[in-house]
Amino acid sequence: QKEVEQDPGPLSVPEGAIVSLNCTYSNSAFQYFMWYRQYSRKGPELLMYTYSSGNKEDGRFTAQVDKSSKYISLFIRDSQPSDSATYLCAMSAAAGNKLTFGGGTRVLVKP
Amino acid sequence: DGGITQSPKYLFRKEGQNVTLSCEQNLNHDAMYWYRQDPGQGLRLIYYSQIVNDFQKGDIAEGYSVSREKKESFPLTVTSAQKNPTAFYLCATHNPGHINYGYTFGSGTRLTVV
Numbered sequence: 534q535k536e537v538e539q540d541p542g543p544l545s546v547p548e549g550a551i552v553s554l555n556c557t558y559s560n561s562a563f564q565y566f567m568w569y570r571q572y573s574r575k576g577p578e579l580l581m582y583t584y585s586s587g588n589k590e591d592g593r594f595t596a597q598v599d600k601s602s603k604y605i606s607l608f609i610r611d612s613q614p615s616d617s618a619t620y621l622c623a624m625s626a627a628a629g630n631k632l633t634f635g636g637g638t639r640v641l642v643k644p
Numbered sequence: 645d646g647g648i649t650q651s652p653k654y655l656f657r658k659e660g661q662n663v664t665l666s667c668e669q670n671l672n673h674d675a676m677y678w679y680r681q682d683p684g685q686g687l688r689l690i691y692y693s694q695i696v697n698d699f700q701k702g703d704i705a706e707g708y709s710v711s712r713e714k715k716e717s718f719p720l721t722v723t724s725a726q727k728n729p730t731a732f733y734l735c736a737t738h739n740p741g742h743i744n745y746g747y748t749f750g751s752g753t754r755l756t757v758v
Contacts, residue, residue, distance in 0.1 A: 541684065567746045576650075576734050576749030577687075621686065623746070629694075631677070632747060636686035 536560055539622055539635030548644050552609035556622035556635045559603065563624040563633075566598050568607045571619045571637065580620075581607065612642045647671065650735050650750035656758050657722065657729060665720045665753045667735035675738040676718035677747065680704060680731045687734065693718055722755065730757050 539556045546552055554568075564585055569577035581596040583589045583605075589596045597606040605624075609616055622635040648669045657663045667676065675694045679687040689702030693712040707726025712718050722729045732754050736747040 539686075569746075569749075574732070574752070574754070576648075576736075576751045577747075578749070579746040582746055629675075631689065631692060634687045639684075 534559065535636070537622065537624065537633050537635040540638055541636055543639040543641050545641045545643060546612055548612060548614060548642055550612050550642075552607075552612045552616065552640055552642070554607040554609075554620050554622075554638050554640070556605050556624075557603055558605075558624060558633075560624075560626065560633070561600075561603065562626035563600075563603075565625045565628065566596070566605050567623040567632070568594075568596055569621040569623060571621060573618075577621055609640075614642050614644050616640060617642045648735060648737055648748060648750035650733075650753050652753060653751070655753055655755045657755060658758060660724045662721055662723050663755065665722070665733055665735075665755070667718045667720065667750060668716055669718075669735075669737045669748075670716065671737055671739070671748060672715070673737035673739040673748070674715070676712070677736040677738070678702075678708070678710065678718070678720045679734045679736065681734060681752075682731050690720065690733075729755055731755060 537558045566583045568581040570580045571577040586598045586600045593610045595608040619637040619639045621637040623632040651666045677692040678690040691710040693699035709721045735750040
């Protein structure tokens with residue numbers, strides 16, 4: 534069983550819909566949680582960063598962490614075709630530790 | 645303009661050849677990483693280095709080698725021992741002392757065996 538699980542998708546939504554992405558993990562020591570966006574044939578770029586539990590909002594993006602359930606989520610409101618990409622979750626137990634990545638979810642936002 | 649430069653963008657390797665992928669950074673980050681990404685797959689860690697002149701194997705180090713002689717540079721050699729090297733290779737850097745604990749990625753090198 535992988536340490537971080539993420540549904541590969543693809544997740545197809547109409548423009549303007551809410552995109553809901555999530556990851557589950559097994560290591561209770563994880564405290565730092567990140568979401569990356571990767572366009573085709575490009576390197577991933579950091580989208581959201583959260584420490585410990587709670588919510589964080591940045592524009593159309595909201596990241597949630599539920600450590601009791603070992604579950605993290607990313608919501609994209611008012612989705613746009615430009616949001617079509619692969620979204621990877623990543624996490625670590627300490628600031629200097631290596632990140633453990635999920636396998637990524639491919640998202641398609643149709644005009 | 646700070647960032648990570650990976651070169652070349654595309655690389656073709658013949659069977660039995662060794663090839664070297666370049667990764668240069670001017671972010672002054674201590675840690676550097678090499679990942680392999682196969683179509684529809686996540687990132688798999690090949691090697692990483694947290695300080696100059698030191699590096700550790702990741703999950704799939706067999707058939708690869710690295711060096712870290714300078715803080716700015718972390719080249720990856722794909723040797724002939726790597727039987728299935730066709731993949732997208734990503735270099736990343738990390739500054740553990742920064743409040744943003746995420747990695748910064750390069751734009752990748754696509755390696756194809758011909």
